[in-house]
Amino acid sequence: MKLEKGEISSSQLMLLVGSFLQGGLLSLSFAYAISRQDTWLAVLAALFIGLLFALVYIALANRFPGKTLMQINDLIFGPFLGKLVSIQYLYLFISSLSVYLWFIGDFVLTYLMPETPIILIMIMFSLLCAYAVRQGIEVIARICFIAIIVTSLVILITFALLIKDMKYTYFLPIFEVPIGELIQSTHIIMHVSFSEVLVFLMVIPYMNKPKQTKKSVLLGMLIGGLGLLTATIRNIAALGPLSAIVTSPSLESVRLIDIGKVITRLEVLVAMAQILLLFIITSVLYYAVVLGIAQITKLRSYKPLVLPIGIFAITLSLISYESSMQLRYSTRYITPIFTVWFYFILPLLSLLVAKLRKLPK
Amino acid sequence: MGVMLRYLTSKLKYLKLVNQYYATNQKNQAPSQDEKTPTSLTQNLTTNLEILNGFIGNNFDLVIRKFTFGEHRQTNAALVYLNGMTDQTMINESILKPLLFESVPNSNPASNHSVIEMITMTMLSVAEIKKRTLIQDIVEGYLSGETILLVDGSPEALVIMTSDWKSRSITDPKTESVVRGPREGFIENLLTNTTLIRRKIKSSDLVFESMKIGERTKTTVCIAYIKDIANPLLIEEIKRRLKDIKTDSILESGIVEQYIEDAPFSIFSTIANTEKPDLAAAKILEGRAAILVDGTPFVLTVPMVFIESFQSSEDYYSRPYFASIIRMFRYLAYMLSILAPATYVALTTYHQELIPTALLFSMSAAQEGVPFPVLVEALGMGVIFEILREAGVRLPRPVGQAVSIVGALVIGESAVSAGLIGAPMVIVVALTAIASFVVPAQTDSGGILRAIFTVLAGFSGGFGIMVGLIGVSIHLASLRSFGTPYLSPLAPLSVPDLKDTFIRAPLWAMITRPRTIGWHDPKRQEFRLKPGPPSEEDASSN
Amino acid sequence: MKHLNKLVTTLLIFILLTLGTTGCWNRRELPSLAIVLGVGLDKMEDSDQLEMTTQIIKTSELKASTPEESGAGGSGGAGAYWNVRNSGETVFSTTRDFTHKVSRKLYFPHNQLIIFGSSLAEQGVQEHLDFFLRDQETRLEVFVLVADDRASDIFDVKPRLEKVPSMKIAELMDAQAANSTTSIVRLNQFATRLMSDTTAPIAPIIEVLGKGNERELSVKGTAVFKEDKLIGQLNKVETRGLLWVIDRIKSGIIDVNCRDTIVSLEIIRAQGKISSEIIDGQPYIKIEIKEDGNIASQCCPIDLVSPNAVAELEELQAEAIKAEIQAALRKAQKLNADIFGFGDIIHQRHPKEWQELKDDWDEIFPDLDVEIIVEAKLRRSGSLGQPVVLDKEQ
Structure with missing residues (x-):
């Protein structure tokens, strides 16, 4: 029995990955404080390392075509141990989901409506995501096209309009940041953005042309990575040292655009794009969690799970984080360490065990 | 399991409702019983007439003309027809005259069977004549304006095509006026409408398949498509859905639409309609199917995609640059019509920092002293606008315009000067109103969306608008119209079809039919059709 | 039927949630805002406290009054603007304290200028800038100026062409490009210089010329800061x-x-x-x-x-x-x-x-x-x- 009836094409997977990664724009601000004017280097490095990681995930997916991460775990580690591994992954996905729910709440509160209780923003937003998840991955993938067009246009337009305010000297001196901090920053960017491609192991099985998986995912990552890079360069060149201290460099840099007092206050575009991208990320994570649980418990439909999981994720994010400062701290110093296990060690281990056991037979 | 249970409970509810009625009104059930058992004609004319009378009843427009004919006036016969639905001249000249004044050649009284045959073959100068024995068939023919010829001693009746009734002449379509392009519009007569399409597409592959829907109205519904372009699965699906309609009346194509659409709960219509034969023909040529319903000038076309609302027949008749620009403006106008009041509300109540300073001054000054919150103003003005519009449409034309203009002027002008509403709000609502008419196909969904967005903006500002936009996108992306994704060619993306989405590419560049609709036979035209003066090579060779 | 019921319930829940709760905290109708166009920061003459002058626009008078009419009134409350003064320890607490004097909420996003009084600037401006950088209502492209004497005096000078002094100064800043003898400094540039280890922040100096109704504003030279303290000035x-x-x-x-x-x-x-x-x-x-x-x-x-x-x-x-x-x-x-x-x-x-x-x-x-x-x-x-x-x- 197939839980998901929809199918996505290779180009849709590409756009899905691309917009998923571009959504890291907001969380990139965590890295600015550490690597300052060298952040673009960290983004570039993270992109390349991310591509390497993705190769591992794709190898895993190609070894078991048509199987999601949860089913792959069952095949590799056996039904019992496999479930244990799957539950770990699920924990990762659901905690990421709750982080992103907090992000959206935090974002709206900081820039749009400071006095509104965060839970209401989260409820509105997760209802929206729940609607999308219920419609299936096909619908989410279709919206991605709109999302990527909107965000790419926003990034390009703001980049073009900011060119006259940009100072390339802000990038100098290159490599001034100690290498340790650069690695830390790269690691944070990996953690908040590129390594989350892992979640697509839940989506890839529903692609209609499995042979093009590699191409689609890698191209998608390049699109997303280039988007992030462009935005990072824009922010550093326009804001200079200020980019390290403001909470959302993208928004602040776009605020500087003022062309003849007419084309100005474009941060609303950035905010719109940001909400759209966060929606894509949250929906994909949400979908992965719901589908994963349905597959582990062998349900016939994942739809009954959608609302309970949403409520659970909101509760989790409210318990986990009390303030945006705390989230900033934990994203910088705590979570990157323990997610290495999920993003790097577990998939590699899975691939290794699969090779040793000569799976699939 | 759940689906079955749900089906059963709703079925039981329905039966209970119907049976309650019949239990109290036993006698009403009787006539419908009769119609179901087929009755044949007898040899006797008087009996036949009596049977017929039993079905038709005493109607003032019923005409039964009894006469005798043959060499010795030995054969009794009767013509039965409906006055007003038949062509009197035709009955007089082509049926009665030959029968009364000419002799039946080689008439053989021994075989009555051949009398009918003889009459058909030699005497009646009418093109379409059918032989029928079942009363039900005969009555159906009679009801649609055909003349019944009953001959004594024959168990068969001739159903002679004499239908002709007064109908409107072909005029400008009222809902879709054009500056350039054909000015004829469909009318209420189905045959005229099929003719209008046939005249545009003179192809033997153009098929009109008809069926009768509506147990009491017996409305003719006709599916038009081109055999080798339209996807056979699409035609099958349309036929299946049409056949499933079990209702008593079909009065307009809008009723058919509501029985066969994919998403009955959606505010978006998934079936397009048009009043223009050229538009219908163009859609048929793209691989769509048209559904023509007798009695209405509105022809349905399926499948419909969202962007179809933004295309107009004129786009293809004018040159591509202007057509493309105008199309962009249509998208802009649509966005404006659904988002302008919401944006205004969000800006003035939540995001004042986004208003340019100089503009903020004047807006703020205009809003000073207005007693209502902006949201209430926006919704109130929206309601007033809808009422004015409705009044303008319903009232007799000269009065209607006066009412809407005076109403708008008086309400707008004096409400502002009395300080009840801010002047910018009047501008926004007026702008919205005009913009909403630019895309007629989405006017009704646009109105609902506008209200939803305004409320969302009033309660959570820009975030609310964004949530609404994403929600509408999800909804649009999940819709399908007869198997075609509603948002195609945007989502799922089909790059070759973008040639006719935001821009209108030159006609010679539109080589293929829309991929999601006409992919059954993609080739529309030859590859190298770009016009131009003869190239030098051609000239030298000549 | 069931489908319809479900749809209606979902919609109802959604509408109730949005209507009853979200956002109402942040609703501000335009007439409830006191739009701030300029902020002046001074040191109190007799104590170490901060004196803050905000120039608020009077929207109701905007249409009617011309600069000449506004000239007729007394200082502070005439014409289309209102200069409110308040004192306190920090910028933020002073801002909130304005509620005692102004019936509407001070609204900063359209603020055009921050003017530092010279005595305050000599003491250091960093702690006062934090509010303007951190608060989400303030924007980074505000002009930063230093008053020749006290910042609050600047706001009292009636403009001849514009209706509001702050707008006049903002337009004056834009006009300086024509002679390029005044440095035009926006908050983000000021902060960038402040963050640098060595580069000294600069800001244009604005002064009041003349007396009484003949008073005029004029820009002269550039104030030079060392770290965040005013130490000298450049002439044109x-x-x-x-x-x-x-x-x-x-x-x-x-x-x-x-x-x-x-x-x-x-x-x-x-x-x-x-x-x-x-x-x-x-x-x-x-x-x-x-x-x-x-x-x-x-x-x-x-x-x-x-x-x-x-x-x-x-x-x-x-x-x-x-x-x-x-x-x-x-x-x-x-x-x-x-x-x-x-x-x-x-x-x-x-x-x-x-x-x-x-x-x-x-x-x-x-x-x-x-x-x-x-x-x-x-x-x-x-x-x-x-x-x-x-x-x-x-």
Whole structure:
């Protein structure tokens, strides 16, 4: 029995990955404080390392075509141990989901409506995501096209309009940041953005042309990575040292655009794009969690799970984080360490065990 | 399991409702019983007439003309027809005259069977004549304006095509006026409408398949498509859905639409309609199917995609640059019509920092002293606008315009000067109103969306608008119209079809039919059709 | 049926949630806002407290009043604006304290200016800037100015053309591009300089001229900060010298002496470039200026068609520019404030050497070796080839 009836094409997977990664724009601000004017280097490095990681995930997916991460775990580690591994992954996905729910709440509160209780923003937003998840991955993938067009246009337009305010000297001196901090920053960017491609192991099985998986995912990552890079360069060149201290460099840099007092206050575009991208990320994570649980418990439909999981994720994010400062701290110093296990060690281990056991037979 | 249970409970509810009625009104059930058992004609004319009378009843427009004919006036016969639905001249000249004044050649009284045959073959100068024995068939023919010829001693009746009734002449379509392009519009007569399409597409592959829907109205519904372009699965699906309609009346194509659409709960219509034969023909040529319903000038076309609302027949008749620009403006106008009041509300109540300073001054000054919150103003003005519009449409034309203009002027002008509403709000609502008419196909969904967005903006500002936009996108992306994704060619993306989405590419560049609709036979035209003066090579060779 | 029920329930829940709860916390109708157009920060005369002046627009009067009418009223409350003063410990607490005096909520996003009183600026401005950088209502492109005396006085001067003094000052700032003798500094630029280890923040100085109803506002020169404290000022010539170097010259007039007459040359386009070198551990700065000019007015009896005459004028022009830069440099070195950002240049180009120079920069800067190269060109002579005077003299 197939839980998901929809199918996505290779180009849709590409756009899905691309917009998923571009959504890291907001969380990139965590890295600015550490690597300052060298952040673009960290983004570039993270992109390349991310591509390497993705190769591992794709190898895993190609070894078991048509199987999601949860089913792959069952095949590799056996039904019992496999479930244990799957539950770990699920924990990762659901905690990421709750982080992103907090992000959206935090974002709206900081820039749009400071006095509104965060839970209401989260409820509105997760209802929206729940609607999308219920419609299936096909619908989410279709919206991605709109999302990527909107965000790419926003990034390009703001980049073009900011060119006259940009100072390339802000990038100098290159490599001034100690290498340790650069690695830390790269690691944070990996953690908040590129390594989350892992979640697509839940989506890839529903692609209609499995042979093009590699191409689609890698191209998608390049699109997303280039988007992030462009935005990072824009922010550093326009804001200079200020980019390290403001909470959302993208928004602040776009605020500087003022062309003849007419084309100005474009941060609303950035905010719109940001909400759209966060929606894509949250929906994909949400979908992965719901589908994963349905597959582990062998349900016939994942739809009954959608609302309970949403409520659970909101509760989790409210318990986990009390303030945006705390989230900033934990994203910088705590979570990157323990997610290495999920993003790097577990998939590699899975691939290794699969090779040793000569799976699939 | 759940689906079955749900089906059963709703079925039981329905039966209970119907049976309650019949239990109290036993006698009403009787006539419908009769119609179901087929009755044949007898040899006797008087009996036949009596049977017929039993079905038709005493109607003032019923005409039964009894006469005798043959060499010795030995054969009794009767013509039965409906006055007003038949062509009197035709009955007089082509049926009665030959029968009364000419002799039946080689008439053989021994075989009555051949009398009918003889009459058909030699005497009646009418093109379409059918032989029928079942009363039900005969009555159906009679009801649609055909003349019944009953001959004594024959168990068969001739159903002679004499239908002709007064109908409107072909005029400008009222809902879709054009500056350039054909000015004829469909009318209420189905045959005229099929003719209008046939005249545009003179192809033997153009098929009109008809069926009768509506147990009491017996409305003719006709599916038009081109055999080798339209996807056979699409035609099958349309036929299946049409056949499933079990209702008593079909009065307009809008009723058919509501029985066969994919998403009955959606505010978006998934079936397009048009009043223009050229538009219908163009859609048929793209691989769509048209559904023509007798009695209405509105022809349905399926499948419909969202962007179809933004295309107009004129786009293809004018040159591509202007057509493309105008199309962009249509998208802009649509966005404006659904988002302008919401944006205004969000800006003035939540995001004042986004208003340019100089503009903020004047807006703020205009809003000073207005007693209502902006949201209430926006919704109130929206309601007033809808009422004015409705009044303008319903009232007799000269009065209607006066009412809407005076109403708008008086309400707008004096409400502002009395300080009840801010002047910018009047501008926004007026702008919205005009913009909403630019895309007629989405006017009704646009109105609902506008209200939803305004409320969302009033309660959570820009975030609310964004949530609404994403929600509408999800909804649009999940819709399908007869198997075609509603948002195609945007989502799922089909790059070759973008040639006719935001821009209108030159006609010679539109080589293929829309991929999601006409992919059954993609080739529309030859590859190298770009016009131009003869190239030098051609000239030298000549 | 069931489907419909479900749809209706979902919609109802959604509508109830949105209607009943979200956002109402943040609803602000336009008439409930006190739109702040300018903020002045002063030190209280008798205590160490902060005195904050905010200029609020009176929207109801905007349409009716003209500047002349507004001139009739007393100070503070006349015309389309209202200057409210309040004192407190920090900017934020003072801002909130305004609720005792203003019935509407102060609304900062349209703020055009922050003016520091000179006595406050001498004490340091950093702690006061934090609010303007951190709060989500404030924007980074606010103009930063320093008042010659007290900031609150500036807001009381009635503008002749505009309705609100703050708007007038903001437009005045925009107009300064025409002569390029005032540095125009926005908050993000000020903060960027403040964050740098060496570069000194600058801000234009605004002063009140005249008395009573004849009072006028005027921009003069540039205030120079060391870290966040005001330590001195540049006059107009020195300011332009600074602007040449930091590549902020848009337009302007250079007067040069030519055979006892004054020739005015208009700056069409200018480009300033700083480069650095380290020779024997000693930093060395090279300033290159490229300038294109037109002749705006001249009575000098030379024939401009001859290449020599043009070359002579070009030479004079280059000399004038160089003199301006040298004046600025002398002042900066005297104040020991690196307004040009030389330190950052060296930091960017020579990050390794910089580690050693960094701590001693205050000693190095006053004696820094700076080479100035000016390349000035004249492109057009206007619609006259020769001055009218020339004919008369012949």
